[in-house]
Amino acid sequence: MSRAPRYRRSAAVTPARRLMAMGGSALAVLGAGVLLVVLWVLWVYAGPGPKAHQGASTDVVLRQGASLPEIASCLKQAHVIGSSAIFIAASEATGAAKRMKAGEYEIPSRASMATIIGLIRDGKVVRHLVTIPEGLTSEMVVDILQSSEFLTGSAPVPPEGSVLPETYEVRRGEDRAAVLQRMMDDRDKLLATLWDHRRQGLPYQSPDQAVIMASIVEKETAKADERPRVAAVFINRLQKGMKLESDPTIIYGLTRGRPLGHGIRVSERASVTPYNTYVIQGLPPTPICNPGRASLAAVLDPPQTDELYFVADGTGGHTFSSTFEQHTKGVSHLRALEHAGKAGGGH
Numbered sequence: 001m002s003r004a005p006r007y008r009r010s011a012a013v014t015p016a017r018r019l020m021a022m023g024g025s026a027l028a029v030l031g032a033g034v035l036l037v038v039l040w041v042l043w044v045y046a047g048p049g050p051k052a053h054q055g056a057s058t059d060v061v062l063r064q065g066a067s068l069p070e071i072a073s074c075l076k077q078a079h080v081i082g083s084s085a086i087f088i089a090a091s092e093a094t095g096a097a098k099r100m101k102a103g104e105y106e107i108p109s110r111a112s113m114a115t116i117i118g119l120i121r122d123g124k125v126v127r128h129l130v131t132i133p134e135g136l137t138s139e140m141v142v143d144i145l146q147s148s149e150f151l152t153g154s155a156p157v158p159p160e161g162s163v164l165p166e167t168y169e170v171r172r173g174e175d176r177a178a179v180l181q182r183m184m185d186d187r188d189k190l191l192a193t194l195w196d197h198r199r200q201g202l203p204y205q206s207p208d209q210a211v212i213m214a215s216i217v218e219k220e221t222a223k224a225d226e227r228p229r230v231a232a233v234f235i236n237r238l239q240k241g242m243k244l245e246s247d248p249t250i251i252y253g254l255t256r257g258r259p260l261g262h263g264i265r266v267s268e269r270a271s272v273t274p275y276n277t278y279v280i281q282g283l284p285p286t287p288i289c290n291p292g293r294a295s296l297a298a299v300l301d302p303p304q305t306d307e308l309y310f311v312a313d314g315t316g317g318h319t320f321s322s323t324f325e326q327h328t329k330g331v332s333h334l335r336a337l338e339h340a341g342k343a344g345g346g347h
Helices: 015-046 068-077 084-094 113-121 138-147 176-196 207-220 224-239 247-255 293-300 324-340
Strands: 058-064 103-108 127-131 167-170 311-312 317-322
Touching: 015 084, 058 068, 058 138, 068 084, 068 176, 068 293, 084 167, 103 113, 127 138, 167 176, 176 207, 176 293, 176 317, 207 293, 224 293, 224 311, 224 317, 311 324, 317 324
Parallel strands: none
Antiparallel strands: 058 103, 127 167, 311 317
């Protein structure tokens, strides 16, 4: 007996099921798209950035008070980031937006956006240093400022002795006059402190006179450990009414501190200028250079000695004496060294 064939009923695909399938496919595509966007944003943020156009880095200057969009635009124009929008979003998301610091930044080639945000957030700016050596005249100080290409504007020549010789950190684009004022303010603060703690009985009528004395000490010796002793000699001479007889004062009176180009001649030693302490009594009218910390401290807290003379010892230092007879022996020794070609100069 044969059986009739059986037929399976195919499940009817309803419109609702079609919509669900289409929606699932759309969500999958959308999810994949969102994932790709997220991965791309993460790559832009954390991956390698653009290559520097020249060299191993790019210098970018962010001005004081710049907004976050302005910073982003500046970085984009310098070709160190690929997207201003992502930079802004990442800065806000990480909390760096409110901590951005102005200044000059050296952005390494291929630096990630995360690295750049960290540099600006932490204020890791390029450090520019201006060094003012002790003993320069104020004209020479301004020459250094004018030759510093990363500064702007011009600076007037300040009064002699009004600048504190130091190494100063400055910003690119900073005004030269403002940097000079900072150097003068530092000198004023230091001088006020030293004056308030000065040794009693010193022959100064004002802090300005102490600076004049310090400028002479500065030019007389390059050895920091000798400065208090040199200061004591000049103070002792001043208190006894003796002329200071300092060679650097002769030079300043003739050239305003520029090198003579030769040893001091007999005629120059006798030259009549307001600064020649072989001719005038007491201190010259102004400092002859800008003295450093050690010289300022030396003239305001010198050791108590009876020494009245010093002369170069031929090795860069000096021989100190309390009597003219002792001093004469020291001078004779120096002359013998000079004759033999072994001396390093004298006073």
